[in-house]
Amino acid sequence: VADTVEDALLMAKRGAEAPARNAVDRLVSKGDGGLKLNKQDKPVVLVLGTGWGAHAAVKVIDTDQYEVVCVSPRNHFIFTPMLPSTAVGTIEFRSLLEPIRNSNPFATYFEATCDQIDHEKKIARCTSAVAFMDGRRPQFEIEYDTLVVAVGEQPATFGVPGVVDNAFFMKEITDAVKLRRRTQEVFELAALPGTSEEDRRRLLQFVVVGGGPTGVEFAGTFSDFLKADLSRKYPDLMPFVKVTLLQNAQSILTTFSAPLQAQAIRNFEATGIDVRLGVRVTAVERDFMTLKTKDGEEQKLPYGVCVWSTGNAARPMVRNLVASIPTQAELNKGANPASVKLAVDPYLRVIGARDIIALGDCSRLWGEPLPPTAQVAGQQGAYAARLINRGFQVNEGGLNVPPPIRVDPNASVSRTDVDAALRLQPIDIPRMAAQERLSELDIMAFNTNDSTFTQAPPGVEYYRKPFEFLSLGIMAYVGNEKALVSAEVLDSTFNIAGSLAFLLWRSVYITKQVSFRNRVLILFDWVKARVFGRDLSQF
């Protein structure tokens, strides 16, 4: 889905052209058993990831100008806000995915993990994410001219023992697949003739740890599944079922206003979800977890399924990259290793490194941190691609302004040229440390009403526009066909909760799908779930 006419034209042009060459032909032996991407004549833009940020970048980037190579262990984009719906079968898994090869058939994709970046030699070292029958995973290197790091983060466990082995996460499609299967399994186990009442009660105790948007949306979606489908198929088991939401803080959905937070808690109470605030999980054993209340009391909570959704932590590759760039190590000094991020300047350049852009959850806009959301990552990905398309030299990231584009005021320039220049290199003055230096410079203003220059300075300098986040508001589904929506409209905050917010939630997510195909599939899944109920078959 194009954000701008410029992006749309680029995509339309690409759609009319021939499909990409076979990427395998482009890997050559390095002589030491490894492989190396055969560099083409165009500059190589290497994009790491296929999530919100990378997908937006790969889609918009101009493959006529650049050799675009994308490396990610997952060959598809996931529309994460609706992932909880797939874990209960409201939406089918594939309806939320877009294969990255569809997003831009002219980009070369490798299903691999980037393990290490040598930022001085400008080389990325990668390992295949898929193995041969004998377990071999090929390794290879890619030399890049510009690197876009959009690898996101991994679920945070805060070192709580047993989480990785016993809990389910809600991050990838595979997590939703496992969770859906386990939910079916515990119901079938509880339905067996010899299962004791105690085991039934434990198996059917569903615990969601984390009261952020993901945990809340899963709890809400799961309670719909219970009410609409499981209660009909397993009516005798319903007295044993319990859904509990554990939250460390004193409220849930803390990014929403206090009245909306209270509304979410009321909604959960009405649907029978037990919300426990001020509770910390200290261990997750196979059958029970240990909790610590705010009074320091320790409790054991037996459970059948635990969904762990307590935020994110840095990936090892990002931690290593931060450690290898002295300025980054300095900027992250004192931070917990799990919360390390690549510090970027207003042009998303990694500060202290050459030719690296970082965006999305793995990065932090220096001086003005943004929330780790899909909205931010998607906007940053498209912004970075447009910068690169316009020949932006990434150079060294830092709090310096990149060289301005000089335009000779005596040369005759047409309206189209000026429009193009303004659009390509808008003259907004970056809001950064260099303000003083900039104020001494002549900035030319173009009057769009009468197509004249309002000032004719001796030299005209256009500055590239730094990244600016446009917040489209926040939303969360809380179950029972109710949602919360909070958006800024004309300088005032507009909050709604309930069924109207649910309709808005659905309409926004259907329009925000990245392809027409996904839109059709999701609409079809909604109708199917409403008419026939969610599918309970287990495989």
Ligand code: FAD
């Ligand atoms: P990601 O989308 O996480 O993508 C990272 C990519 O990098 C993946 O393709 C991954 O496979 C790849 N990768 C990982 N390691 C490597 C490596 N070593 N080498 C190469 N590639 C690698 N945000 C909202 O704004 N609204 C919502 O409603 C919302 N709901 C959410 C619901 C859920 C269940 C989840 C999990 C998240 C939700 N988010 C929401 C947050 C949003 O999904 C993230 O902020 C967003 O995905 C961040 O985008 P990203 O591109 O930085 O990273």
